[in-house]
Amino acid sequence: MGRNPVTWLGSPTFPRAARTALGDTQLRTNLRKATTTIRAKRARAVAELADWERLRRAGEAIKNDVLANLDTYLVRLEEAVTARGGVVHWARDAEEANRIVFDLARAKGADEVVKVKSMATAEIGLNEYLRARGVRPVETDLAELIVQLGNDRPSHILVPAIHRNRSEIKEIFSRAMAEPPDSDDPRVLAEAARRHLRRRFLSAKVAVSGANFAVADTGSVVVVESEGNGRMCLTLPETLITVMGIEKLVPTWRDLEVFLQLLPRSSTAERMNPYTSVWTGVTPGDGPGEFHLVLLDNGRTATLADEVGRQALRCIRCSACLNVCPVYERTGGQAYGSVYPGPIGAILAPQLAGDMTDKQAASLPYASSLCGACYEVCPVRINIPEALTHLRARAVEARPKHTAEALAMSSAGWVFRDPRRYEAAQRAGSLSRFLAGSDGTIKRLPWPGSKWTSTRDVPAVPKESFRMWWRRNRG
Amino acid sequence: MDSARSDILARIRAVPRRQPAPVPRDYDTARSVEDPVGLFVERVEDYRAVVRRVSEDELPQRIGDCLARRGVSNMVAPPDLPESWRWAGTRWSLDEPPLSLSEVDSADGVLTGAAVAIAETGTIVLDAGARQGRRMLTLVPDYHLCVVRADQIEVSVPEALRRLDPTRPLTFVSGPSATSDIELDRVEGVHGPRTLEVLVVDI
Ligand code: SF4
Numbered sequence: 001m002g003r004n005p006v007t008w009l010g011s012p013t014f015p016r017a018a019r020t021a022l023g024d025t026q027l028r029t030n031l032r033k034a035t036t037t038i039r040a041k042r043a044r045a046v047a048e049l050a051d052w053e054r055l056r057r058a059g060e061a062i063k064n065d066v067l068a069n070l071d072t073y074l075v076r077l078e079e080a081v082t083a084r085g086g087v088v089h090w091a092r093d094a095e096e097a098n099r100i101v102f103d104l105a106r107a108k109g110a111d112e113v114v115k116v117k118s119m120a121t122a123e124i125g126l127n128e129y130l131r132a133r134g135v136r137p138v139e140t141d142l143a144e145l146i147v148q149l150g151n152d153r154p155s156h157i158l159v160p161a162i163h164r165n166r167s168e169i170k171e172i173f174s175r176a177m178a179e180p181p182d183s184d185d186p187r188v189l190a191e192a193a194r195r196h197l198r199r200r201f202l203s204a205k206v207a208v209s210g211a212n213f214a215v216a217d218t219g220s221v222v223v224v225e226s227e228g229n230g231r232m233c234l235t236l237p238e239t240l241i242t243v244m245g246i247e248k249l250v251p252t253w254r255d256l257e258v259f260l261q262l263l264p265r266s267s268t269a270e271r272m273n274p275y276t277s278v279w280t281g282v283t284p285g286d287g288p289g290e291f292h293l294v295l296l297d298n299g300r301t302a303t304l305a306d307e308v309g310r311q312a313l314r315c316i317r318c319s320a321c322l323n324v325c326p327v328y329e330r331t332g333g334q335a336y337g338s339v340y341p342g343p344i345g346a347i348l349a350p351q352l353a354g355d356m357t358d359k360q361a362a363s364l365p366y367a368s369s370l371c372g373a374c375y376e377v378c379p380v381r382i383n384i385p386e387a388l389t390h391l392r393a394r395a396v397e398a399r400p401k402h403t404a405e406a407l408a409m410s411s412a413g414w415v416f417r418d419p420r421r422y423e424a425a426q427r428a429g430s431l432s433r434f435l436a437g438s439d440g441t442i443k444r445l446p447w448p449g450s451k452w453t454s455t456r457d458v459p460a461v462p463k464e465s466f467r468m469w470w471r472r473n474r475g
Numbered sequence: 476m477d478s479a480r481s482d483i484l485a486r487i488r489a490v491p492r493r494q495p496a497p498v499p500r501d502y503d504t505a506r507s508v509e510d511p512v513g514l515f516v517e518r519v520e521d522y523r524a525v526v527r528r529v530s531e532d533e534l535p536q537r538i539g540d541c542l543a544r545r546g547v548s549n550m551v552a553p554p555d556l557p558e559s560w561r562w563a564g565t566r567w568s569l570d571e572p573p574l575s576l577s578e579v580d581s582a583d584g585v586l587t588g589a590a591v592a593i594a595e596t597g598t599i600v601l602d603a604g605a606r607q608g609r610r611m612l613t614l615v616p617d618y619h620l621c622v623v624r625a626d627q628i629e630v631s632v633p634e635a636l637r638r639l640d641p642t643r644p645l646t647f648v649s650g651p652s653a654t655s656d657i658e659l660d661r662v663e664g665v666h667g668p669r670t671l672e673v674l675v676v677d678i
Binding site for chain 2: 030033034037038050051054055057058061062064065068069070071074075084089090091092096140141142143146159160161162165166169186187189190193194197198201202215218219220226227228229231232234235236246253254255256257258260261264268270271272273274275276277278279280283285286287295297301302304305
């Protein structure tokens with residue numbers, strides 16, 4: 001098995017990438033505006049529903065049920081999709097999933113496939129795989145198109161081109177389009193994208209999508225979007241291939257009543273996104289005549305096996321946690337060096353990559369201040385701080401055992417593993433100020449901290465922990 | 476591949492499991508509001524879609540007003556669209572036999588009914604049933620005029636889902652096609668219809 005492409009090859013560790021990103025003022029301005037805007041809108045959208053907390057608990061419980069009975073539900077989904085004329089494929093890893101999609105596209109004689117924005121296909125590096133074999137993948141989501149035409153990487157789950165401003169986008173379009181836009185007005189740019197893609201939608205033979213949800217009982221697949229490019233891909237081409245992580249199931253149709261309320265309000269802060277499409281197998285005379293569903297493992301079963309880490313599989317990719325994260329707001333998504341940025345990326349990407357000896361992956365659980373804001377907004381109540389501290393401990397355990405630092409850190413790992421212990425330690429840490437010299441650093445800590453201070457100075461813990469500061473200022 | 480299937484299932488089954496607590500369903504599965512129709516109208520307007528309330532009798536005339544205002548001359552429609560809805564000032568192409576993609580693409584707009592609507596979210600749900608036609612019809616033309624009957628409006632998402640058959644191809648429409656991908660400026664219409672007009676028929 002090759003390297004799992006969920007983290008980008010050659011990316012620097014998070015602290016190094018973050019330092020570079022912090023120097024980019026344009027990026028920080030764009031991000032700040034974006035996250036502040038979405039944060040405020042989201043709070044309003046959520047406040048409208050008096051039963052929001054109960055919906056969150058239901059969402060959490062439904063996903064826990066899915067994870068506990070994943071085998072049963074997957075088999076049920078397979079039966080239902082097959083009964084309605086769809087074909088189900090299983091893929092252990094990225095390579096296997098890519099090959100299935102490529103073989104299907106080639107069997108249709110397609111040298112181009114239109115794509116709906118999808119985290120799963122980004123995670124497996126499908127575009128690169130297809131391109132290397134002579135099939136052109138065309139991203140049809142406006143932001144993804146900007147990223148693709150700019151030979152760039154996405155920086156946000158929801159608004160992948162948030163790091164680009166209008167004049168940059170105009171330039172990217174002008175270089176790549178037959179009919180370049182004549183102004184940088186967003187309206188004109190969107191119109192240029194519409195013209196650029198329309199011909200492709202009308203002529204594409206094969207489309208590739210992800211899925212937001214699939215209903216085990218009925219075999220129905222759900223895609224949530226705004227622009228209509230999703231509907232184009234799901235409706236017009238003769239063949240539709242959907243690549244879906246095995247955790248994206250819900251047991252019954254009824255369960256969607258929970259997620260169709262949680263997702264749009266958490267994500268785009270709308271009461272409902274402009275378009276949601278639901279299809280079950282094939283419907284003769286309406287939409288694709290052929291439907292393939294690829295069920296993707298790619299590190300998910302390994303993640304499932306980790307009792308603390310598995311909660312990351314509840315994620316519905318709403319990106320609410322990105323927009324509240326003080327670290328993300330300053331570094332942007334690309335610093336995470338992975339398809340999944342922000343707090344969820346910090347816990348999901350290293351688990352899917354499945355290699356804690358990889359320095360970059362192992363640095364991700366440290367990309368956080370543990371302020372807890374992500375946990376508070378998460379519509380499925382993923383305790384991200386808990387998972388972060390747990391994964392920090394795992395990262396430490398994966399390091400070579402004999403270094404002094406590893407020894408000290410593995411006891412630090414015990415503290416990090418539990419947010420309550422961590423906060424207690426931080427409060428106790430304020431005591432350490434008394435131990436600090438006049439330059440504010442502590443020269444020696446008692447064992448096991450001494451193992452660490454023997455190689456470096458430790459900055460004294462500030463009076464107020466970051467978590468406390470955050471709660472006071474933002475919470 | 477068969478071995479992939481059995482491998483994945485085996486990996487899942489190797490994980491020790493406890494059955495989690497039952498799903499708490501104490502969230503609202505129905506909500507009552509004083510004026511669901513009024514709420515629906517208000518919420519659709521929030522998406523900057525045009526929405527008007529009309530009576531059954533005046534519906535044909537109002538359809539005509541909408542089309543005239545837009546200067547539309549060439550509309551597509553599902554085959555079972557009521558005769559009286561087909562305003563005489565416009566050329567109508569019914570989707571029977573099925574229109575070609577380029578015929579649908581060259582139309583100015585489409586007129587349909589709906590299956591269900593959701594007041595709280597300002598959503599129209601199409602299920603390819605009566606007066607709605609194939610999904611393509613409401614997707615490709617740039618203008619969608621949609622007739623919703625007041626008795627099709629449910630207040631909340633759970634109430635609406637209960638009325639739908641998940642095995643039909645469903646499209647939930649909440650306002651016109653929109654994007655906020657460029658500096659978070661909302662722009663209507665990228666690929667789907669840029670203009671959505673809704674006529675709510677009071678009953
Ligand atoms: S972790 Fe929670 S808040 Fe973050 S993207 Fe996933 S569901 Fe949304």
